[in-house]
Amino acid sequence: MHSQRLLQVAAITALTSSVFANPIPPREPTDNIPRGSPLVTDEILLLDAPAFKSSEGDQWTASIRMFTHLRQIDSKIFSTALTTAIEALGIEIGNKASNVLERTKLFLAIPRSGIEVDLDIVGCESILTGETSKTGLLEQSIGIGACSGSLKQRVISGSAPGFFKDRQFESLLFPSLPTGFGVVSDVDDTIKVSHVLDTKLKLQAALVDDHVAVDGMPELYSKWDGELGNPAWFYLTGSPYQLYPSLRKFIFDEYPQGPMITKNITYTDIPNLFKYIVDEDVDEILGDYKITQLEKLRSFYPQKKFITIGDSTQADPEAYAEIARRYPDFIQCIFIRKVDGADNRFERFLSAFAGVPASKWTVFTEPSELLRLDVANGRCN
Template sequence: MYSQHLLQVAAITAISSFVFANPVPLREPIDNLPRGLPLVTDEILLLDAPAFKSGEGDEWIASFRMFTHIRQIDSEIVSSALTTAIEALGIEIGNKASNVLERSKLFFAIPRSGIEADLDVVGCLSTSVGETSKTGLLEQSVGIGACVGSLKQRTISGSVPGFFKGRSFEALLFQSIPTGFGVISDVDDTIKVSHVLDKKKNLQAVFVDDHQAVNGMPELYSKLDVELGNPAWFYLTGSPYQLYPSLRKFIFDTYPKGPMITKNLTFTDFTNMFKYVADDEILGNYKITQLEKLRSFYPEKKFITIGDSTQADPEVYAEIARRYPDSIQCIFIRKVDDADNREERFITAFQGVPQSKWKLFTEPSEVMGLDVASGQCS
C-alpha cells in the first residue's frame, strides 16, 4: 500500500516523538495484567463481520475480528508530536489536526491479551468469542444459528464479562448465501485517492486530508450494486487495522456497505513492519490468502474483483482466476498514473486467463456500459 520510504519517514518520526512524549513502552502488551479480566480503561474495536451458510443446512457462521487495548490516555500528546513531525516534512495540517489524532491513536494503543467477548447478533443466537492474542487481536469463526428473518445486514452488540460488563460496542454482520454475485474491491487508489506512489502525498492522504473518492467510482459501484442484484461487497486492503475506523466511515458514506478486511499489523512486529506493509510479494500473498478464505465462505458465488496497477492487484486477481476460473466473473484494473502500466506486465500477469475476463481502465466510464451480470467484462 505505502512505499517503504514513506513508512520509514512516518514511523520513525512518529515513534521517536512518542517515546519522548510517553513513558509507556510502545505497543508492548502488559503481561502482568490478569488475562480475561478486562480493566475499566480497556477499549474494544469490533470489526464488521461476513456471515456464510454452514453446509446444506440453515445454520450460519460468522467470521469475527476484534482488537482489545488499553485506552490511550495521552493520545493527544502523541497526536501533537506526530503533527509536529508531519509539518516538519512540509505537509500543511491546517484545521485537520482531528484527523491526525483519530487516525494515529490506534498505532500507539497497548494491546490486551486473553480477553473474551459476548456477542449478540440481532435475530441470531448469542455467542462468545475469545481469547485475544498477545497482540490484542482475535479472529474466529463461530456458529450463530439459523437466524430469524431474511436480513442481509444485522447489528452485532458486544459486551465483555467482568468490570467491563455493561459497556457495549457494536458492529455490523453481513449475511450472504453461497450463490449469486460478490464484489471484492481494493481500497487505496482503487476507490480512495491515496497517492500510493508519491511518498509525501501518501502520508498526507493517510493521516491528514479528508478521504477523497476516486472520480467516478461511487457511480460505478452504485450501478454494479443495482445490476448485480444487491451483491455481497467486500473491501480487501493492505492497510493495517489501525486505520479501520476512518476507512470504514469513508466507505459507508460513499460506497455500498460491506465488511472490510485489513492487515493484522502491530508494532510488536516492528522490526518487520516495513517489509510486511511495503513488500509487493508479502502483500500479494496476504491478499491471495484472504481471497481463498472468501471463496471458501462462498464457494458458488461469481466474484467481480476490482483493483489498481500500483502494486500486486493484477497478479493477485489473475492467480485466483487461474485457480478458480468458475469463481471469477470479471477482473477490472484501474491504471494509475506513474504505476507500472507496461503492456508486458499485464500480458505476463494475466497469462492463462481469458482476455474476455479482464479489463484495464483509466476512467470508470470505460466500465459503466458493460453488462457485467451477463459476463461482459471487456
C-alpha cells in the same frame, strides 16, 4: 525512486527525533492483567463480519474479528511528537489535527490478550468468542444458528463493564447466500485517492487529509449494486486494522456497505508505525496477503461468482489473476484501474494475466469505461 528513499529516511528521522524530544511510554502487550471477560479498563474494536451458510442446512457461520486493548488516555505528548514529525516533512496539518489523532491512536494502543467476549447478534444465537492473542487480536469463525428474518445486515453487539453503566460496542453482520454475486474491491487508489506511489502524499492522505473518493467510482459501484442483485461486497485493503474506523466511515458514506478486510499488524513504537506507512517494498507481501484472503472468501462462498477490482500501483493484477487461474469459475470479471506513474505497460498485464482468458479482464482509466458493460452476464470488456 532515490528521492523517495531520501524522503523515507527524512520522515523516520524526523519522527524518531520527535519521540526522543517528547518521550512516550512504550506500548508493549500487557500480560499481568487478569484475563477472561473485558475489564473496566478495556476497549474493544469489533469489525464488521461476513456470514455464510455452513453445509448443515440453515445454519450460519460468522467470521468474527476484533481487537482488544487498554483504554486510552489522550496524550498531549503523543500529539506533539506526531504532529511535529509530520510537519517536519512539509505536510501542513492546519485544522486536520483531529484526523491525525483519530487515525493514529490505535497504532499505540496496548493490546490485551486472553479476552473473550459475549456477543449478541439480532435474530441469531448469542455467542462467546475465543480468547484474543498476545497482540490483542481475534479472528474466528463461529456458528450463530439458523438466524430469523431476511438476509439484511444486522447488528452485532457486546459490552464491557463501566463504573456507572456498561460500555457498548457494536458492528454489523452481513449475511449472504452461497450463490449469487460478490464483489471484492481494493481501497487505496481504487476507490479512495491514496497517492500510493508518492511517499509524502501517501502519508498525508493516510493520516491528515479527509478521505476522497476516486471520481466516478461511487456511481459505478451503485450501478453494479443494482445490476448484480444486491451482491455481497468486500473491501480488501492492505491498510492495517488501526485505520479501520476512518476507512469504514468513508466507505459507508460513499459506497455499498460491506465488511472490510484489513491487515493484522501490531506496532509497539511510533518509528515502526511511520516506517510501515511510507514503505514502498510491499508489493509481494500485499499480493500474498490478498491471495490468502481471496482463498478464505472462496471457502466461505464456493458457489458465488465474484467481480474483483483493483489498481495498477501494487500487486492487484497479479493477485487476482492467480486466483482466477486456480479457480476459473470463482472469478467472473477482473478490472484494474490504471494509476498515473504506476507500471502500466501492456507487457506487465499480459504477463500477470497469462493463462486467464482475455475475455475475463480489463484495464481501464476512467470508471465510465465500465458503465456500458453487462457485468452480470459476464461481459467484462
